[in-house]
Amino acid sequence: MVNGDQNRAGPKKKAARGRKKPAAAATGPVDMVQLLTPEGERVSHPEYDVDLSDQQYRDLYRDMVIVRRLDAEGTALQRQGQLGIWASLLGQEAAQIGSGRALAKQDMVFPTYREHGVLWTRDIDPIMPFGLFRGIDLGGWDSRKYRFQMYTIVIGAQSLHATGYAMGITKDGKVGGDDGEAVIAYFGDGASSQGDVNESFVWASVYNAPVVFFCQNNQYAISEPVIRQAKAPLYKRADGFGFPGVRVDGNDVLATLAVTTRAMDNARHGNGPTFIEAYTYRMGAHTTTDDPTRYRDSGEVEAWRAKDPVSRMRTFLERQSIADTDYFDGIDAEAQQHALDLRERVIALPDPEPGAIFDHVYSGGSPLVEREREEFQAYHASFEGSEH
Amino acid sequence: MSQTLRIGGAVGAGLRRAMEDDPKVILMGEDVGKLGGVFRVTDGLQKDFGEDRVIDTPLAESGILGTAIGLAIRGWRPVCEIQFNGFVYPAFDQIVCQLAKMHYRSQGTVPLPIVVRIPCGGGIGAVEHHSESPEAYFAHTAGLKVVSCSNSHDAYWMIQQAIASDDPVIFFEPLRRYQEKGEVDTSGDLSQAYPLFSTKVEREGDDATVVAWGSMVKVAHDAATAAAEEGRSLEVVNLRTLSPLDMEPVYASVRKTGRMVVVHEAPSNVGIGAEIAARVTQDCFYSLESPVLRVTGYDTPYPAARLEEEYLPDLDRVLDAVDRTFGY
Structure with missing residues (x-):
């Protein structure tokens, strides 16, 4: 849990990282959009804000608690032999819920294989990707119906699909108003090195495509820290391609919501692409096959735990008296119920003919x-x- | 209605007709717009259909294929031009991992009606990477269909059929034959055209079967003409479709002649000729009078231009192989 005001974000945290790690060295002090500090304090930003009702604040919290719980069930199911593999989103709930809840119904999502939280925000049955991880199908679903494309395994390949799809929106004349369509392409810091991602930046820029590139910089591509992908902060790359880049606190659900909403609105109104770097941390392993203790120390993980996206939101809700213990207990119970239901149904998934x-x-x-x-x-x- | 067209022009005329018939058909590629393509296959199309439908793309082949996939998901029917055969490799992942597998992964909900046009083969004295025959890579990949046209009439109809296909089609064009003229019967419509994924016996003969596709079909015909002067009757089979293979006409021919030579520009090792030989051996074992022989490019990188005439199968090498089938 968060300790309070004496444990503020910023330079003090660096000491807590312990041994010098390249992941930290990759990211000097940069301008990062934040609306909710790790301590749960609501702060202002000169360009970005959200105007939410108490219910909307609570809903964001609820989303994060539920997807975290479902994700934990995914890990448990793998450990119990019910899944071949699971790619956990632990630690990235705010990045996924904030960006997912920024989308309009008509928008299209191009995910990686870790976007279980974004999937949840599209009101899709969370069991949908489990066929892929259980090995009974290849993750197929009617992506046009759900407005959420299939998980893509090849790193960064979907960024081009997203861009092409966005070009198609322009050709269809569906940009330019509040009801315009836009696309969001998810990928990670590792993918930022892929040719496909960089080519998608070129295409999106020169054709002014209505696409938002949402990079969850979770600091690691399996074992490789982000310094192996980039010497400069990732968000700065967009400048060279001719569109705006923004770094947002990826563990701050309010900031990711605000930044993504603005970027999607810009896209749908015909103002072209935005690159968002959601600065976050993969608290778990890359997948259930991975052993992160081989490449990072517990001090680093603990430092990031203090910036946890869910607990900071809970602190905020408590301090603002937006929610009380009964509410939190109720959400925990609801999440538990979702997880048990998911578990039962995953185990019952039949093998294919x-x-x-x-x-x-x-x-x-x-x-x-x-x-x-x-x-x-x-x-x-x-x-x-x-x-x- | 018949008109005389060069092979390149016939592809262009087919593209034009496909674009007229379906407003969702778009062309994408490097230099396909204002320039009309380095071989002028798309000449005049941007002028007539606009920049929205004939798109000069950035110079990145994976980007061409990747964005085409997104456009197809959106409901468009992209025709991508890869400028030269050896330039397709940067797009390899998008073709074999994404384009080929999307329909399968999506359990049939996301078809990708994309055509990838690739000028294929050598014989034009080019620098390296401009003369390759990469068809086996794609024929090896489930989910792709692969065809190869060899004359103007086929070029005109096959490109339209490929565009109409809901499956992705890798469409090989015989680079060294682009300027060769032929009669094109443009009457009728797609439903009346010779089926796309069908092999065709183009010249009947009794003594041996020569199977070829693309640029090599002309070599096969020339060999048959020369053989006829020597009193030997060769049957020429234009394969046309490389994936799926249409083997029945091949089997029928081999059952008649008992001898077969497969000709292709690509290297022999693990090439399409090997697949044809294996299937013929399995299905026509008791009809064969000799092993299936192959006349192909050598298992080397494509050589320097001054050596390519030695590398490429020609009439004499085909006749030599036919002679050898009579030596068993």
Whole structure:
């Protein structure tokens, strides 16, 4: 939990990082949009603000608690053998909820494989990506219906899809008003080195595409600290491509909401792309296959724990008397219920039929695939009635 | 209605007709707009259809394919031009990991009707990376369809059929034949055209089958003409579709002739000729009088221009292989 005013953000924190780590060295003092300090204090920013009702504040908190709890269930399910792998969002709840809740219904999301929180904000059943992680499908869903594209595994590839989709919005004449459409592309600090991400910046810029690049700089690409990706703060890159870049406190749900809302509105009104660097921290492992103790020390993790996105919001709600203990307990119970429900349904997910291997390879079919399907079925049929 | 068109011009005429028929068809690529493409295949299209539909892109092939995928998700039908065969590799991930797999991953909910046009093969005295035949990479990838046109009539119709396909199509154009003229019957519509994913026997013969595609089809015809003068009757099969392969016409031909030579510009090792040989061996084993032989580019990098005539299969090498099929 947050300790109070004596533990303010800023230079004092550096001492808490202990051993000198490259992740810290990559980020000197820079202008970072913050509306809620790690201690839960509401602060102002000259350019950005939010104007929320008490209910909206509570809703943001609720979102974060629930997605954290669902995420923990994902990790637990993997540990219990129910999932092949899980990519945890722990620590990145504010970045995902704040940006996700900034989106209009008509906007389109291009996620990585870690955007479970953004998925939640699109009112999608949280079970949807579990087929991918359980290994019963490849994460397929009707992305146009949900306005949330499939998780993309290849790092940064979706940034180009997002940009192309945004170009298509312009061609459709759907930019220029409050009802205009915009696109948000998620990726991480590692992806910022990918050619595809940099090419998407070029395309978005020269075609003035209505796309927002939302980079969750969680300080690590598996084991590699962000200093292996960039010597200069990532948000500064946008300048060279000819559009604005903003660094926002990625553990501050109010700031990510404010910054993303502005960027999406700019895009939908035809004012082109924005690059948002949400400065955050991956509190957990890269995925359940990873062991972060091999490349970072506990002092660093503890320093970031003091900036936790959920606890700072809770402190704020308490101090402002927007919510009381009963409310928090109720949310915890609700989150628990969501997790138990999810757990039951994940475990009940059926394995696919073996013949599904051959489904949907082509829209128009293929004689080769159909021949192999027939051979496969004949092979299996040859065992019918025998012990095997 | 028939008109004489160069192969490059026939592709352009097909693109024009596809754009007239479907307002969602857009062209994307380097220099495809004002310049009309380095081979002038898209000449005049930007002038007539505007910059919104004929898009001069930044110079980055992965970007061309990646944004085309986004546009297709949005409902557009992009036709991407890769300027030269050897320039497609920066787009490889977007093609094999994204374009090829989206329909499968999405359980059929997200088709990607994208055409990737690639001038294929050598023979024009170019510097390196301009003369390659990369078709096997793409034919190896499930989810892609791969075709190769070899004459003006096919170029005109096949490009329109590829654009109409809801599956992604890698469309190879015979670079060294762009300037060759041929008759194009432009009457009728797509439903009446020879099916896209179908192989065609272009010349009937009894003694041996020569299978080729793209630029090599002309070599195969020339070889058949020369062989006829020597009293040997070759059947020429224009494969046209490389993925899926349309093997029945090939099998029928081999069952008749008992001998087969596959000709392609790409290197032999793990090439499409190997796949054809394996399938013919499996399905026509008792009809074969000799092993299937291949005449291909060598298993080297594409050589310097002054050596390419040695590298590329030609009439004499094809006839030599045909002779060898009679030696078993």
